[in-house]
Amino acid sequence: MTDLARWAILGAGGIALDFLTGLPESRTGRLHAVAARDASRARAFADAHGAPVAGTYADVLARDDVDAVYVATVHPAHADLVHAALDAGKAVLCEKPLTVTPADTDALLAHAAAAGLPLVEAFKYRFGPFADRVREVVAEDLGELRSIEASFGFAAGARTGRLFDPATAGGAIFDVGCYPVSYAVGLAAVAGRDLTASAVVEATGVRGDTGVDETASVTLDLDGTRAVLHTSIVEDQTAAARVTGAHGVLEIPDVWGSRSESPTAATLRRADGTTTQIVTPAVQPMAAEADAVIDALRAGRTEAPEMPWAESAVIARLLDDWLAGF
Template sequence: MTDVVRWGILGTGKIARAFANALKDTPNAVLAGVGSRGLESAKTFTDEFGGTAYGSYEALAQAGDIDLVYVGTPHPAHVDNVRLALNAGKGVLCEKPFTMNRSEAEELVQLARSKRLFLMEAMWTRFMPALAEVRRVVDSGEIGKVTQVIADLGFKADFGHEHRVFNPVLGGGALLDLGIYPLSIAVALLGPVASVAAQAEIGPTGVDEQTGFVLRHVNGGMSVCSCSLRARLPSELTIAGEKGHVRMNTMFHRAQTVTVARADGISRTVPTPFLGNGYVHEAIEAQRCWQAGLIESPGMTHEDTLALMGVMDEVRRQIGVHYEADNQQGEKP
């Protein structure tokens, strides 16, 4: 049993349930505990998924039989929740977006580094088989030098304005909820961002309901990304080069096939199935890093997270979206 990693889940919402399901398919993982703001909610969760129920986040963080904590609470709570777990000596996998802004992210990264504790943003797309296949094709030179990525992600959010995705108090908006996916994968494929230009449509609650942004990358090339809470977008990603392109097919963040189309007319589609519900791959990586004594993953480094948060800060500045966390951190979006 020495190889078993004991997980604690902080939060009991939809994303926490998805992660709990993923742990069932993750080798050497066990759900040891679940923390909620009330014991009843935690017990309901553990009745279904197992583990010990804790009636507060503090109690979960202090539990002695937990190695890694998965933070699956609403965006604005991440900074306090991750800080709590790190201060209790736990490694942390925190759901995206990592925090509300770069300033909060810097605080958490500094804390993890000072305590030599593992900390990673739960950007599951970075560890999916589809992205690995895209990178393999690109590295092979089959499509030539890559110069552009086009990616979108969106759906029609048929919710009331009080729902999390429209509520600025809960970090609502298309950018933080959806836009981070195309942004993250564009950076993973083309490298750091040199500049960004953004446009958005702002809804009645003050959050962005549709946002588009063009990135120019430091090492050359550009990416065109969009996200929407108003439209069912194709949600595909294409990376193009001089000799052809590679497409991560429908719902690129969970793509099960990748299509390579060459300029000479030859094309093929490659199966890229994933384990469980897809979150399994990030859980495996977090366990690997934690067991190896690493404080970050080479597939989703601290600098990656800080850079992404910085780009989103700039996008929000350009489109005029402001959150309470910006005031608390002295930001000026």
């Protein structure tokens, strides 16, 4: 590997452009190639953004001068592309959700383990100094973790495109509901909860005319920690989160940040009445998750500590149960 890892983006849509825009802030890698089902589309995308290599997925994965790939396609295409990338000896950062079934997620994790290659699910909010600080607070300051409240929703406008298409695993739960689920699972893990004991307690939702879930809510039992979570693709919802423990409450006004900037601020309100303002520097979150993949690759690790495989497996199961629950 050269000093800077050479990234290929698999997909040429909006999220691919966001990753491409953020990657120059990475300390470990740079864009080298773009792939798409249509080689001409990949070439146009690559030319517009300065990637020297372009081609079909098979073309790019066959190259020796690609170290890592970012899978940026629609959800149902993730599994096949990740398997192909691992077979080609590439480290993988895959957009969330990793797959759309627990069985497919388990199969990808097993493949990565057998290949000895990093595979990281791209929940961008988990990477950087703010995410690290939140985990510290939950582990050291809150005491017994009692409850988590979080939501992620937006108004998509016209009910068209991939978000409203069952064939592309559209719907709120897979597109953005996975964020609060992954958040609750991650904090429960930090607090020492047994994730194998996690379960959906109650699930509600509304399906639109196209058949996808447009708005949904879920209550989870994470081995004694209660999580109340909401999502939507037809209405704006708060980006705030509230994490309650025996010794205090952590209030986060913007828990997800954006595709260009991580969250930076939270308030810790202790049970004794004292308050601490938590402020960290912002980072480019997509560059940060790319760095986590390359750090793992260079260290000979298959997982990034910010997004462990055991949590990806639990998240997949809970999303499946939530979707099936109404």
